[in-house]
Amino acid sequence: MGRLQNRVALITGAGQGIGRGIARRFAREGARIVVAEWNPDSGSRVVKELEDLGVAARWIETDVCNKAQVQAAVQCAIDTWH
Secondary structure: OOOOOOOEEEEEOOOOHHHHHHHHHHHHOOOEEEEEEOOHHHHHHHHHHHHHOOOOEEEEEOOOOOHHHHHHHHHHHHHHHO
16 A cells, blocks of 8 residues: 555646656555646546556646636545545
8 A cells, every 4th residue: 555545646747747757656656646737638648547557547727827727626636536
């Protein structure tokens, strides 16, 4: 059992690079992941990778410069796994 079992991680920029790496690491530790990413192609691709690892994951379009989208990402995490 990973250290993040039964936890939810909302990771911005999780569609590529460092964000993707963090999402994969948290997933290996047992977290459920909200992929907050502006690009639907890369966001969906990472969700598929995480689900293939047996991890619950969800993508939500998020531009971190947009306050409403950030608030929606947080609400998505709450609504999905609370």
